[in-house]
Amino acid sequence: MPSDGAALKRYSGSGASSENGVIEFANCAWTRAIGQGWETPYRVRYASNLDDGPWYGMPLGGFGxxxxxxxxxxxxxxxxxxxxxxxxxxxxxxxxxxxxxxxxxxxxxxxxxxxxxxxxxxxxxxxxxxxxxxxxxxxxxxxxxxxxxxxxxxxxxxxxxxxxxxxxxxxxxxxxxxxxxxxxxxxxxxxxxxxxxxxxxxxxxxxxxxxxxxxxxxxxxxxxxxxxxxxxxxxxxxxxxxxxxxxxxxxxxxxxxxxxxxxxxxxxxxxxxxxxxxxxxxxxxxxxxxxxxxxxxxxxxxxxxxxxxxxxxxxxxxxxxxxxxxxxxxxxxxxxxxxxxxxxxxxxxxxxxxxxxxxxxxxxxxxxxxxxxxxxxxxxxxxxxTWQAPILSHPDWPDWFKMALCNELYVLSSGGSLWSAASDRDPVGQFAVLECLDYRWYESLDVRLYGSFALLQLWPELEKSVMRAFARAIPTADPTLRIIGYFYRGDPETAYKAPRKLANAVPHDLGAPNEHPWEKTNYTAYQDCNLWKDLASDFVLLVYRDFLFTGGTDLNFARECWPAVVAALDHLKQFDQDGDGLPENGGAPDQTYDDWKLQGVSAYCGGLWLAALEAAIALGTLLQQPQVEIYRQWLSQARPRYHQLLWNGEYYRLDTGSGSDVIMADQLCGQFYAQLLGLVDIVPPDCCDRALRKIYDTCFLKFHNGQFGAANGLLPNGQPENPHATHPLEVWTGINFGLAAFLWQRGMIDEAWRLAEVVVRQIYENGLQFRTPEAITANGTFRACMYLRPMAIWALALVSGGSRLP
Missing domain, CATH: 2.70.98 (Beta-galactosidase; Chain A, domain 5)
Known part of the structure; x- marks a missing residue:
């Protein structure tokens, strides 16, 4: 669904008063004629998903x-x-x-x-x-x-x-x-x-x-x-x-x-x-x-x-x-x-x-x-x-970015957000935002890996309250057997079932509105999240990120989370089946791309594991924890093995077990986080840059001529491996903003802005405003509206000049 090329004019302006002096009209705002409809707005991909139509405006009311x-x-x-x-x-x-x-x-x-x-x-x-x-x-x-x-x-x-x-x-x-x-x-x-x-x-x-x-x-x-x-x-x-x-x-x-x-x-x-x-x-x-x-x-x-x-x-x-x-x-x-x-x-x-x-x-x-x-x-x-002035005056940010940066915060109010009263344990209360309205559970950890950058920068105490809730949940267990939806074929008697929560497995989410958020976790049952290979790494990276970016002085936060860091890494290490230091994916979708099978060592999960080990070493060294030496051993074994197994001369292969030649857009998320946190590169810099260029050219430029954003995974010729696949052929809005941040981080400035601008156009010019979805397709459909991950646009703000923010 190509966008109206003239529409970006809406996002620009000087902020001057109107001719009649009635109003100090704001620049960098999304605008539309009052009551003007949409001829061909995006429509929902699956009939069972929510689609209220495009008549969404800005929410009013405080968080929670x-x-x-x-x-x-x-x-x-x-x-x-x-x-x-x-x-x-x-x-x-x-x-x-x-x-x-x-x-x-x-x-x-x-x-x-x-x-x-x-x-x-x-x-x-x-x-x-x-x-x-x-x-x-x-x-x-x-x-x-x-x-x-x-x-x-x-x-x-x-x-x-x-x-x-x-x-x-x-x-x-x-x-x-x-x-x-x-x-x-x-x-x-x-x-x-x-x-x-x-x-x-x-x-x-x-x-x-x-x-x-x-x-x-x-x-x-x-x-x-x-x-x-x-x-x-x-x-x-x-x-x-x-x-x-x-x-x-x-x-x-x-x-x-x-x-x-x-x-x-x-x-x-x-x-x-x-x-x-x-x-x-x-x-x-x-x-x-x-x-x-x-x-x-x-x-x-x-x-x-x-x-x-x-x-x-x-x-x-x-x-x-x-x-x-x-x-x-x-x-x-x-x-x-x-x-x-x-x-x-x-x-x-x-x-x-x-x-x-x-x-x-x-x-x-x-x-x-x-x-x-x-x-x-x-x-x-x-x-x-006052707080928006540094955004609006930022000399390096285009107006469309300033507009979207502010407006994507809407989900903190209208995304089913919770903010509880304070207690001795939680002096500013507990906070949570739904993954989305279709997947109605809170603070999905794999999603907030990208989607929590706004909370971190603007309300850091709320961000840390979320991570404390995950730390408390990691050692808990719930043996209740549940049907795993990915394998479900309509017969509850023969359905594949798995325990809701294993001890020391990092939960996928903090629960749902109809049970007990923060206390009863792992609500989703589409996959067996106890087997996921990214959640433990996500948790460790977010804990260290939150510690680092809130001044690096909150030792109480670090100490409170450290036992959960140890438990999470130990749990994930057990999936290293051949003892080479790298956990293997199991074939069933067992990571955030939960409709996409990865087999063996994967670029995505393996890279996150390497970055998480580096983060754990940095945090554990500060806290003088004995596990640091173990993590150094794991890392020294795993880092060269990762490159040896997956680098093919142009990019990092999807995995070692599927034989796929697909170029995964998010293959080096671990490297992005390592650089963000000032850690040692997990891959050679020249290989990183070559892979990133290949991703940009293939997943973005070759995907419908760059009109929609970067697809999650395409073959080197820009064609789908399977034309009927779901996740590989979707453009995930939050992943694209994260990829744009990675491009900017590696010096591909023009490419970063071009990618992010295309995605912003698709959202704000096709009736998706204030219900930004997880995914859009080239057929003009979307999935999972009012999604948490698109706040990854604040990752691009952080790497491109976030020091000016309040």
Whole structure:
């Protein structure tokens, strides 16, 4: 799916104000006309995988707090309020609307018209009239060609690097700017309406049985209380400082359970004439509200806290009416906050969210949180500007890269992220992000080898909390036998089964939302992860990387992880069947490319093993550990053997057992990490560079003329070994960003930028924004949306000038 060649113009700009002075418009932002659709967006590769379509916008809300999303059409349509779970769908009543009276009177709800007939009396904003722009965590709607006033809405949450408080807050700020460029006064009214969804975001089947999906992945049933509003009620809030509404439910248990809590929206007092309506019916035509608002910008005054009956829906709204003299400019902040303090995983497995460390845990703090945001939003906005300034001013980075670098952070909020309250053991809480929405388990270690660079650089304490969780999990065991999906043919009785977790095997992941994340690991069962040949190396490399790049002084972190380092390497060494120092792959896919068979010593896993031994020697020497001498012996034996077995004069062979001539794009990941960590090269530098050139020419340039990115594995002539293969013929977005970082590291600067730019184009010009997938194909399909690994773009930032970052 070739991209629009002119579209990269969207990513460039000077950051200057628009002609009318209404808005400080951001440069390096992804932009799209408001409500503009996609003719041929990428479509999902497998029917069982998630594909909500391209109408994704920037998520709002702090890490682990639950988030919401507003599309480029203005619709609120993403509801990741229940930790780890996904709900997508527009609620038309959740909307901003705007009234204007000048030479003519007009009013529009600032979203797209519902297709199901709801709110049919409302007038909906015409598509194409204005621009939506995003540079996470800020986004803008610029409304043009409809109203006489010049109108902008900036949206953001306090996503602040090295901040472990406000970054967790469940708040969204909408900063509206109105300017009157005419020679006549204008009367405007801004309305925010919201459907009461309290109680909807909890799983009614929290301990459902696990099934095997058609692609071999384990799945479970998630059944929220969507639409069940009996007991919900709304009330107006008016004080000397702020006014708005609060949405609640009765009874409200103490302590609250999952789904219990409230919403609140506030604006400052004194900015105009306030109108409130605490109860209206959002499922009908909406005429009761709209007839008043569209005539003069007012609302029928209703302050009715009557709870909804069974089957009934209730919504609230407020409007602020004000006048603008000719040439006048006015800013109005609107804050939306939510307080759902409890996340329940398996039945009875309850965690409080991180933001509850800074308020109580009663689920009645939405107004308090919103009021705090009203007081602090200008400070937060300036702090975001400050931390992004080195990115935007970086002299060596192109604008498209700056845009994608910021926007790929979206997954830390909307990727089912968890951030628990603090404890004595975990003073900043525990953190986790899903591998993706289709593979719904947390912090897959093989994926985060590339996908954790953003967390490392911006929130290093969260990064180390994840690695501590893996260190704690490595010695544990769970003998429960499970069906291995790769071999499953539909008969549970004859299916191949394996233990869930062997002691000292590094777990693949930190568990799933329906069980007990951090404690019950290895949720995935597509392969037997106890046999994987990359996980132990990944763990060791990440521990040393995190220690090194957070100053090299956190000896407590190093000591806490060291026993797990030893256990992990010992476990992997047992797969060295011939005693040459190199573990062998077993034939069944037993590494991150879990649909791709490797046999014998492989370039990918063998290289990671060599780099991991070097990292363990460096860390163990610092800690004065006796195992270092053993690792030196293993390394001295294995390093020459690796080169001898796999180097063919042009590149490193896929493996020693399959006889394949495929050039694997990620064959030298171990060398990339060795150089990154300042370790000794695992292969001769000239061989590394020759192999990297071969990878670039074959997997990227020869794969559909470099239009899509680098395929995972092709024959030297650029053709597939098997035209029906899955992983070899996919372009993995995160692997491509990692490969670009490797190219840059080895001095192939132009090649690095060219590769990364092509992948960024595919994501942001074909409807994949804010749901970046693991893989795309040359047929315009994708797999595994909202994936963790694409944050590997931050690896390219690190090697190409990350010292300028906060």
């Amino acid at each position: 707090a639950g988030c919401i999303g507003r599309s480029s059409a203005g619709d609120f349509n993403l509801w990741h309020v229940d930790g780890g779970e996904h709900i997508f769908g527009t609620l038309p009543a959740c909307q901003f609307s705007l009234f204007e009276q000048g030479e003519q009177t007009q009013a529009y709800a600032l979203g797209s018209a519902p297709k199901d007939g709801r709110l049919s009396s409302w007038q909906w904003y015409p598509a194409g009239k204005g621009t939506y722009a995003v540079r996470y965590p800020r986004s803008w709607f610029v409304y043009e060609g409809v109203f006489r006033a010049q109108i902008t809405c900036e949206q953001f949450s306090p996503i602040l690097p090295h901040n472990y408080q406000e970054t967790s807050y469940p708040v969204a700020v909408f900063l509206w700017t109105f300017s009157n460029p005419t020679d006549q006064s204008l009367t405007l009214s801004l309305m925010l309406s919201w459907q009461n969804t309290v109680g909807w975001f909890c799983n009614t089947t929290p301990s459902s049985a696990i099934a095997i999906r058609d692609d071999g992945s384990p799945v479970y049933t998630y059944t929220p209380r969507w639409g069940q509003s009996d007991g919900n009620f709304n009330e107006l809030i008016q004080t000397e400082s702020f006014q708005g509404w609060r949405l609640r439910r009765m009874p409200h248990p103490n302590p609250p359970q999952e789904g219990d809590g409230e919403w609140a929206a506030l604006i400052p007092t004194g900015l105009g004439e306030f109108f409130g309506c605490s109860r209206w019916q959002p499922e009908g035509d909406g005429a009761h509200l709209w007839q008043s608002f569209s005539v003069d910008g007012s609302l029928p005054f209703v302050n009715d806290p009557t709870p909804a009956a069974a089957g009934e829906q209730v919504a609230a709204a407020f409007a602020l009416r004000f006048s603008l003299a000719p040439g006048e400019r006015k800013q109005i902040p609107v804050v939306l906050a939510w307080d759902f303090p409890v996340t329940e995983f398996g039945k009875g497995v309850i965690y409080y969210r991180r933001y509850t460390d800074f308020c109580d845990r009663h689920g009645t703090n939405a107004v308090t949180l919103a009021a705090q945001a009203l007081a602090a939003y200008a400070t937060w906005q300036e702090q975001i500007r």
